[in-house]
Amino acid sequence: MAITLTDLEVGQEIGRTSLGVTRLDLVKYAGASGDFNPIHWNESFARSVDLPGVIAHGMFTMGSAVQVVADWVGDPTAVIDYQTRFTRPVVVEDTTDQPGVAGAAIEVVGIVGALDPDNSTARIDLTVSAGGQKVLVKAQAVVRIW
């Protein structure tokens, strides 16, 4: 079960996932994080500041995208460094009247980007997209491999 550095190769896929996102998810994230910026839950406010609609918190996308890494490595605290740039908003459509239907889908693929035997770490590069376009750039998680 335990992953060792010698088992890994640069370019190897460690996991992938597709995350359905609803307006309710954004409300939950707002409450959990304390970020109540209305662009993440109020359609008319979002449009008034020239956004195409309600958008996901960048931190929601960043926080949910890394789960594929945490699950793969087996201990979420092994993620000792995690960074990204936010390039494009994830617009979440209002599907409140359609139970079970997501308002956006975020696709995540994790690839081994680099191995550092001296520090016993692996860098996992995440490709994170919505609607066929990248929403995070340089999304990299450094993981300690015991």
Added chain:
Amino acid sequence: MTINPDLQGRSYPAAEVYTVGREKIREFAEAVKATHPSHFDPEAARALGHRDVVAPPTFAIIVAQRADAQLINDPEAGIDFTRVVHADQRFTHHRPIVAGDELVAELHVDQVRAMGGGAMITTRAEISTVEGEKTATTTSSILVRGEEQ
């Protein structure tokens, strides 16, 4: 309103103590669709050598954004929060964040760059326990959009 260029180099001392609650970790983990048992079940966390349930990798944003609020709400800064866009974010963990931790954050304004009619502001929160143990360093850049952006 324009961004005060003198912000660069400014720092805000650690203010209120943030106590990491077990239920808050569970709530945050659920909100980011994390399912790993170590966020929810103290026994599962102990089996991995942790004192209590562990925070997801981006949990420290709660503490960092509270520290950032000191800057954003500082009338001398000249930041219109409704025009703020998150540009980049980084977390460096010095040790896991675990339920029961009492954390404080010292905020540093590392860079202010004029961009169009707005500005890019890079801040760094040095998060430690009240006992002084370094816990995490978070770096965040926000773009404050100018009126025409």
